[in-house]
Amino acid sequence: MTVKLYDTDPYGIEFDAKVTGVTEVNSKRGYILDRTLFFPEEGGQSCDKGTLNNLNVTAVNIKNDTVIHFVDGFLNEGDSVHGVIDWDRRFRNMQCHSAEHIFTGLVHNIKGFNNVGFHLSDNTATMDYDGFLSSEEIAELEVRANVIIIENRPIKAEYPDSETLKTLEYRSKKEIEGPVRIVTVEGVDVCACCAPHVRSTGEIGLFKVISSEKYKGGVRIHYLAGFRAIEDYEERLSALRDISAVLSAKPGAEADTVRNMLDDNKKLKFELVNVTNRYIETKIRNEYRDGSRFFLYIGGADEISGIDYAAKVIRGLVDSFALFLGDDESGYKFIIESDTTDTGDLLDKLKKRYNAKCGGKNGSFRGSMAISETDIKRDFSTMESTFGAGNE
Ligand SMILES: [Zn+2]
Structure with missing residues (x-):
């Protein structure tokens, strides 16, 4: 059993101890000390970091009240060690953990x-x-x-005697054997807890819920407290400043500016569809020769969004057609229709020759394929005889 210095001295940073045992956990050498300030990974909280004789402490576990330290080097049983914990990290954990007790106390009480x-x-x-x-x-x-943080209420951690404990009402996740460490936030919360806490709520400085979600029939709350919340605040503010600058929006007007931009964007898209459709229709009517029974139309990639409109216009002119939109580099989207020809054979051919991905029925199919404009013209411009005239 290790003497847990962090239990009674949560503000201690340096300590001296002896290596009283060496153990192996998952083929890693772990060191047991007679006493330690290193809080182990426990109760959902990650462990303290720091050094033992200038070796980095990489992990700290606890098993049967014995704290096991892992370092990036070697120690021997009987060694005297000087330990230093990463105080910045520890204090941030204390701020966040104490904040959790305050919030949970309120949730529990209210x-x-x-x-x-x-x-x-x-x-x-x-x-x-x-x-x-x-x-x-x-x-x-x-x-x-x-408000409780600002009121700077005291937070106490102590081991009440068994008689007092019996009369005490406190939160606890599990049955605890032996002495129970009780952490009390004055007037807010009494809870069994093994972790180091700040002395008074004022040291937390700030508590902020970041988000929440439904979780296992209840709720999961993501939050930050203390320096972590303050840093997060600065990060978010700085991101917002960047957004304001990019949008040339007044602080506070960013959302309205974005909403207006999205509205404009929607209008422009609608306008673009109309312009594209008019452009396609003009091209189709110019290219179509009266009396043809089959029509091949090849358009650019900028016309792809109007493929259905193009098909509709062509359908009004002729029963059999092949419509290709795209370019040689990225391939073509197509719609091919014929009311007289069995298009099944052609479909198979296209799949084989151009790796066409397509589907459809009743003489109409659509898809995409890697083909060049030259090949389209060669394979489709002479199809009037089979396509247009059909196999009547
Ligand atoms: Zn706790």
């Missing part, structure tokens, strides 16, 4: 829901509850949590 999951790592901070909270409810609880 809504009666339980916290059924907690994850705190370098890139996630989530809290899960066994009841659903709407965005409005979350926003209201967030304000309350920040």
Whole structure:
């Protein structure tokens, strides 16, 4: 069993200890110390980082009350070690964890829901509850949590004696054997917890819910607190400043500016469809020779969006046609129709020769193929005899 210095001295940064054991976990050497400030990965929170005799601590686990340290080097049993924890990282975890207790305390007191999951790592901070909270409810609880932070209420961690413990009402995720460490946020929350916490709520500075989603019949809330929330705020503000600059929008008017742009874009798209369709129709009518029974139309890639309109115009002129839109480089989209010819044979040929991807029925099919304009002209411009005249 390791003496957990972080338990009673959450603000301690350096310590001296002895290596009392060396163990192997998943073929990695792990070191047991007589005492440690390194908080292990536990209760959904990632472990402390730092150094032991200037070797980087890569992971810290706990098993049967024994804390096991993993480092990027070698230590021996009996070694004296000097440990330094990464205080910045630890303090950020303390801020986020204490914030979770405040928010969960409020959820528990006001809504009666339980916290059924907690994850705190370098890139996630989530809290899960066994009841659903709407965005409005979350926003209201967030304000309350920040009021408690500003009120700078004391946070205490202690081991009450068994008699006191019996009379105490506290949140706990599981039955705990032996002494129970109780973390109390004055007037808000009493909870069994093993992690280091800040001394008073004011040290959290800021609590911010980032997003929430339905989760296992309840809700999962993504949040940030302390320095992490402040940095996130700056990142978001800086992104918004960039957006404002790009849009030449006044601060606060970004969304309206984007909405107007989307409206304009919609109008332009509609206009473009009309212009394209008119352009295609003019081209088709110019190219069509009166009396032809088969019509081959080849158009550019800029006409692809009007393929159905083109087919409609051609259908009004002639029963059998081949319509190709595209270019030699990226291939062509096509619609081929004939009311007299069995198009099945042609379809097979196109699939074989040009790797055409197509489908359709009743003498009309459409798709795309890799073909050149020269090949289209060679294969289709002479098809009037078979296509147009049909196999009557
Ligand atoms: Zn906790």
